Amino acid sequence: MRLAVEPRDLTHYPFLKESQEFLAARGIKMHDFTASALGRKYLDTAVERVACAIDGKEIYPESQDVVADIATYVLARVLVSCIRDRNLIERLARMEAKRVYFYIHDEENEKLKNHVCETLGITLGLGKMPVIKYVELASTVREPKWRLINRDVDAGQVAISDDEQDILLRERIRKILVSQLPLTIPPSMEHEFAPWCEKITAALQERTLAEFGAIDESAYPPCIQALIAGAAAGVNLSHSGRFAMTAFLNNIGMTPAQVAGIFARSPDFNPDMTMYQVDHITTHEYTTPACQTMLTHGICVNRDSLCDKIAHPLNYYRSKKKLLERKRLREEAQAQTAAEKSVPEKPKE
Numbered sequence: 001m002r003l004a005v006e007p008r009d010l011t012h013y014p015f016l017k018e019s020q021e022f023l024a025a026r027g028i029k030m031h032d033f034t035a036s037a038l039g040r041k042y043l044d045t046a047v048e049r050v051a052c053a054i055d056g057k058e059i060y061p062e063s064q065d066v067v068a069d070i071a072t073y074v075l076a077r078v079l080v081s082c083i084r085d086r087n088l089i090e091r092l093a094r095m096e097a098k099r100v101y102f103y104i105h106d107e108e109n110e111k112l113k114n115h116v117c118e119t120l121g122i123t124l125g126l127g128k129m130p131v132i133k134y135v136e137l138a139s140t141v142r143e144p145k146w147r148l149i150n151r152d153v154d155a156g157q158v159a160i161s162d163d164e165q166d167i168l169l170r171e172r173i174r175k176i177l178v179s180q181l182p183l184t185i186p187p188s189m190e191h192e193f194a195p196w197c198e199k200i201t202a203a204l205q206e207r208t209l210a211e212f213g214a215i216d217e218s219a220y221p222p223c224i225q226a227l228i229a230g231a232a233a234g235v236n237l238s239h240s241g242r243f244a245m246t247a248f249l250n251n252i253g254m255t256p257a258q259v260a261g262i263f264a265r266s267p268d269f270n271p272d273m274t275m276y277q278v279d280h281i282t283t284h285e286y287t288t289p290a291c292q293t294m295l296t297h298g299i300c301v302n303r304d305s306l307c308d309k310i311a312h313p314l315n316y317y318r319s320k321k322k323l324l325e326r327k328r329l330r331e332e333a334q335a336q337t338a339a340e341k342s343v344p345e346k347p348k349e
């Protein structure tokens, strides 16, 4: 017998097929949203939902309106799919996973809990997990205790406590939500939703700039400076070199066009090919590799003393910017003191 799911439960688990059926039963269709004031309001709320994810909020708050809550979940996924930015997709999936986890962790309706887990392909309460599944889920959890070498493994099964199971459950939910995106959106719908996508892109840009501040070339790590110099000198950069440089510049807030502008310094610059490559990297592969990976690919070069204190080029950039800013303030204070000293005293009357 089919489980009856309450409307409020659907807002907790809006990926259930019952949620889609709930919207369909109320005649809500994707291409109707821009045509009505209510639909546009849902779109505005979906932008707010994505903005929460961009800001790293833990939980997107529920409203009293079940239809709105489900519709904004669906629309938020559609909007980030139109934008096709992996960073954005990751942020949305992380927030939604935490939200689902929050509800499922305290879910008192056991039947519903099992139904949700079944939909997500998760088996609860066994106290163990096959090694392959464990490695897949635990690979993104950083603490050493999660490394397979530190686990009890018996007959291909890894022992896990209830608390650990909850953490892996959250990871599983996040991975599932990420793997479902981007959705395939028809060009006509992308065009229709463009004004809302622009708001999200602007919020993402603002957040990136706030995280990294204004772009400061003098704070680039030595590896990135070397890659930029190489591109300018017409060196044929390896794929990993182009990827690292493009991802880094994009991560610190440059638009794809600005990144392409860096490649334009190269004597054999090909605008179409460059834009294609830059778009591909910024759309699909988004994080600058860590120093260890850069080293493996032979692009960790000209290390300096700051490199010994960091493990990621983006951390180098953040730290160097702070150091340069402190130096600038110190120099300003010294110049101010010197100027005050050099002002001749008024002759005494």
Ligand code: SF4
Residues within 6 Å of the ligand: 221, 222, 223, 224, 290, 291, 292, 294, 295, 299, 300, 301, 302, 303, 304, 307, 308, 311, 312, 313, 316
């Ligand atoms: S240690 Fe890291 S930041 Fe420094 S040059 Fe190597 S890859 Fe770049």
